[in-house]
Amino acid sequence: MLAPLPDRVDVVVVGAGFAGLATAAACRAAGASVAVLEARDRVGGRVWSRDVGAARLDLGGQWIGPGQHRLEALTRRLGVATFPTYATGAKLLDDGRRTRRYKGTIPSLGPLELIETHLALRRLDRMMAKVSARDPASSPDAAALDAMTVADYARRLRSRRARGLFDVALGAIFGAEAAEMSLLWFLAYLRAGGGLMALSEIEGGAQERRFVGGAQGVADRWAAELGDAIVLGAPVRRVVWRDGEVVVHGERGAIAARRVVIAVPPPLAARIELDPAGPARRDQLVQRAAMGAIVKVIVAYERPFWRERELSGEVVSLGGPASVVFDNCSHDLRQPALLAFVQAEAARRWTAAPDDAGPVLDQLARYFGDEARRPVTIATADWAAEPWSRGCPVAVMAPRALTSTGTTLREPVGPIHFAGTETAVEWTGYIEGALESGERAAREVIRAL
């Protein structure tokens, strides 16, 4: 992979996550020459599969759900099989005081809490329906909604458990808290993905199916098609741009191009120096995008003992340290595993101490019995500590970012274009959004070449 860089291509793509791969594939299909510069020694970005015990499991994005047509078609074309996320048996709700079993979508709340939760969800759906995913700033009352945080909305929920469930859902979806997010941005995000329930659910939702052999297999096979257009270990630090010409400088040297597509999360895109500097409005906007934080803990076991107790493995915990737990066995059960998400504040305070997983194991033992304390192996990914992601799953937008800057994350700067799931208008924050954004960026570039 240490072949010399080409001197010149039509399009340089920065980042070989799904957005960068989609950009590169579409540019190449249109006849353009492409180089993809990737900082890591692997493709996939926030999708990352690793051997954990006897199987390759996902330490990053790992699900595909209904309505994610691009990802579905890609997966099929590349011959990667999918299988349903395990959802047989009862789920658990740990409200911080006691743990109860439940079935169905919403945990076993009291009747008033249930009514309140349903009303809140319906109200969110109504608010969401008025917001444009493509151009949230053009929505009715955009400035006022953007001056509120999701916490301002959530304060209407009076039941402690209903609020707690909402917070856990936000932590799982964003790695961030209600107070950090613009309400307008949140509604646009829900709109782009079909609503809060669709984003939260396994069956019929964004967590419906998994990839046999890990989601990175899709990226790996796709990258193989792009061959030596992909350059690994090549962080980009600086883009010098003039009319109709860019020079992209990084660890592996410089490449001249007619266009560049920056396909990394907005806070990292902000760290690539543009010369001349980008416009004030874009800089002010990206300064207001911050990555969520999630630590993904995969705990591999000899046996899927929770299944034997007629538990699905799914837990929602208001106590923590893990807020959400899923069954994460390999498709063939060769490697039984649970997956625990440590989210937002708990993830930010996570340290690299080797016994960090201890409290998570204690927590799993409370839900599933003592066998949970005896894993075969544990694999963790602290995404906020990853230099080339600095958070996961997605960048959230602070209040007033969208409406006070008069621009969007996808507005080009001269010959510099932007992709990445944060720039998507469909399934923002998901692999599907990354694909959509890459296709869109490639269309912009091809039109301009």
Next chain:
Amino acid sequence: MLAPLPDRVDVVVVGAGFAGLATAAACRAAGASVAVLEARDRVGGRVWSRDVGAARLDLGGQWIGPGQHRLEALTRRLGVATFPTYATGAKLLDDGRRTRRYKGTIPSLGPLELIETHLALRRLDRMMAKVSARDPASSPDAAALDAMTVADYARRLRSRRARGLFDVALGAIFGAEAAEMSLLWFLAYLRAGGGLMALSEIEGGAQERRFVGGAQGVADRWAAELGDAIVLGAPVRRVVWRDGEVVVHGERGAIAARRVVIAVPPPLAARIELDPAGPARRDQLVQRAAMGAIVKVIVAYERPFWRERELSGEVVSLGGPASVVFDNCSHDLRQPALLAFVQAEAARRWTAAPDDAGPVLDQLARYFGDEARRPVTIATADWAAEPWSRGCPVAVMAPRALTSTGTTLREPVGPIHFAGTETAVEWTGYIEGALESGERAAREVIRAL
């Protein structure tokens, strides 16, 4: 200034604003060898004086007020004179419908509005008194206050004009809106500077006096003392750190050092690559710091015609585009001038079109008569467009940044220390805070050498 860099010094300081200069001066006074790498071709950072017509006037920070002891002593030692900000005559309040004259501190509101404003200020003072400027996260109810924005507080103000005045004050102090700022952070900021009225006022407040010949004169004389320790035109891009050794890489080459002090605003500090990467908690924190936006427009005239009308030149406008206007004549009146602040959203949407100042001139003509349309010259600084500041006057902290990350902007990363007014615990956001932060960073470094 293109002398070769030294190979090695005890301390590299990144940035020659007041924080960097204070760090360098204190390190040198303690016997350490120092190099200050400054991206711009001048020192001073967010303080920047330029010839405007017949005088050198300030396009950046320009005031000194009571209680700013470090800046006062420094100014006296370096022999830079100060003079009172002009505050003789009536002020104007433009409420977006009509413009009225007033005297005193709070504009001529109706009696109920006045009561509301006074109550709100007293309540803020009481809240502020409970918050620690040094460690806001340790204050009572810190997490809850940090989960609120200042807009959540301001919603209690029912009068349109009282709210408008509050918003204008925030825009002038932060270049940002109530909705963008953590309430906890805001209270700590007020605490560090002595309260909202002290920050807003001329007489007895942070705008009390100006510098003869411009505030940059202080930085220039100080830099002259540091001599060739200061290297201009030397942006720093990367800091490689190991135990007890750092190598600072930038435009002008590399320097090895035992310690480095990064003395630039947090969003720009985030853009300097650390190798190995900094800890997750710091990265999550700085991702949640965003610069305010202010365009400073100095309009120079033949005569100070507003003074002839017994107007002080001070205007508070709820209409805009400029939200605040001050008299900004040179101390000797050789160059009469007004100063208009375009703030927050209006500043972010400011473009570089040459006739941008037109609406500001129209606005000044409404307040001061047609003579305001005939300036001698206009000088503007769009601070968000400045590559090495990317906003002004200060970085504001988003909700939950301070309390969810378990760190502070001044916690060192190995041998890498942080200065800059945002890291100050006294007069955060002011020149005085920059000095305090530099002294503190130098103490850390000297202790460690």
